[in-house]
Amino acid sequence: MSQEAENAFVIEGKMALPYQYFAGATGSKFIVALRDEKKILGVRCEKCGKTFVPPRQTCERCFSDLTDAWIELEPTGEVTGFTVIRYAEPYQPVTPPYVLALIKLDGADTPIAHLLDCGDLANARVGMRVRAVFSEERKDNILEIARFEPIES
Amino acid sequence: MGDAKSDQELIVSRQVLSIPQRFSTGPVMGRFLRELRDNRRIMANRCPKCGRHQLPPREVCAVCHVEATEWDALGPEGTLRDFDVVYYASPDPLTGETRETPYVLCWADLDGTQGDAPLWHLLDPADLGRVRRGARVRVVFADEREGTTGDIKHFEIIE
Numbered sequence: 012m013s014q015e016a017e018n019a020f021v022i023e024g025k026m027a028l029p030y031q032y033f034a035g036a037t038g039s040k041f042i043v044a045l046r047d048e049k050k051i052l053g054v055r056c057e058k059c060g061k062t063f064v065p066p067r068q069t070c071e072r073c074f075s076d077l078t079d080a081w082i083e084l085e086p087t088g089e090v091t092g093f094t095v096i097r098y099a100e101p102y103q104p105v106t107p108p109y110v111l112a113l114i115k116l117d118g119a120d121t122p123i124a125h126l127l128d129c130g131d132l133a134n135a136r137v138g139m140r141v142r143a144v145f146s147e148e149r150k151d152n153i154l155e156i157a158r159f160e161p162i163e164s
Numbered sequence: 165m166g167d168a169k170s171d172q173e174l175i176v177s178r179q180v181l182s183i184p185q186r187f188s189t190g191p192v193m194g195r196f197l198r199e200l201r202d203n204r205r206i207m208a209n210r211c212p213k214c215g216r217h218q219l220p221p222r223e224v225c226a227v228c229h230v231e232a233t234e235w236d237a238l239g240p241e242g243t244l245r246d247f248d249v250v251y252y253a254s255p256d257p258l259t260g261e262t263r264e265t266p267y268v269l270c271w272a273d274l275d276g277t278q279g280d281a282p283l284w285h286l287l288d289p290a291d292l293g294r295v296r297r298g299a300r301v302r303v304v305f306a307d308e309r310e311g312t313t314g315d316i317k318h319f320e321i322i323e
Contacts, residue, residue: 018194022187022312027180029255034175042175102181151175 037068037078045155049145053119054080064119065153086143087162088116093127093135104154110135114159126158134161189311192223195235200315204305206274208281210234216279220313238283239274240303241322245282246271247295268292272301272319286318294321 034042037054044050053064054077061072064084070077093112096103103109105126112127112135125143129135141159149155189197192209199205208217209232211225218225218232225232247270253262268287287295288304301319309315 015191018189018191018198020189020194020198020311022189022197022310024185024187024312026183026185027255027261028183029178029180032177032179034177036172036174039173039175043173101183152177 051084055082061120084116088114090139091115091122128158197311201309201311205237206239217281219281238276242272242274244272244299244301288318288320291321
């Protein structure tokens with residue numbers, strides 16, 4: 012081996028990134044309702060006639076304060092778009108391949124992104140009717156909804 | 165936030181993400197790290213034109229822009245040039261663990277150095293009470309070395 016090749020080598024390392032995420036007052040109420048009551052909460056701007064899920068503190072259209080504009084939604088809705096995740100990397104909620112879908116809950120005007128378990132990946136369809144399945148374990152995050160599943164028709 | 169809401173449960177998510185990385189040393193930095201690991205020597209390279217050392221070494225002299233092909237072992241003793249006493253408990257980027265505080269970072273001019281090339285490293289925590297500019301120091305190597313700058317454990321004050 013040449014001297015140069017002996018001197019050039021690879022160091023395996025890792026970088027740790029500690030972080031804290033604060034859900035805030037509105038986000039916390041949303042998560043706690045999922046966890047403790049198995050309820051999906053949103054907020055409704057009466058001025059614009061729009062219902063936001065996940066909830067937000069301020070209407071994105073008219074900037075009205077929505078702090079106390081809570082409404083409860085049904086755990087059912089419709090797939091408005093989806094993608095198939097095939098690339099495995101750390102910190103994924105489930106093992107790929109899996110479907111990540113945009114789901115507009117009945118009565119909501121904004122979709123939420125979540126896992127869709129429809130069996131065979133090829134079954135995923137825009138317009139599919141789905142229902143939220145709540146987690147058995149305490150998660151303290153959006154995975155209080157474990158996944159969405161198709162509603163048998 | 166009004167007082168009426170102050171007893172609301174607020175959600176905080178705390179995580180340490182661990183990201184694997186690979187660092188290719190190249191032949192010049194690689195020689196520096198290999199000498200630390202295998203021979204407990206601190207090698208700097210020297211510009212053939214202006215004679216200044218570079219520590220850690222780099223392929224080309226930053227001043228003359230010619231290849232720095234000569235190598236010298238420096239130290240392991242030297243003179244402490246300056247230091248920081250750090251009280252902020254920053255996380256260790258390699259483990260995510262919070263460091264013990266206070267700790268001392270220092271810059272020392274190793275014996276034999278030509279030009280401006282101090283070595284930057286930790287000082288032995290036991291020397292915190294007597295650190296001063298101009299103190300004589302010695303490099304202490306780690307018992308287990310793996311070809312990283314962690315192969316130097318720290319400086320210790322020797323007078």
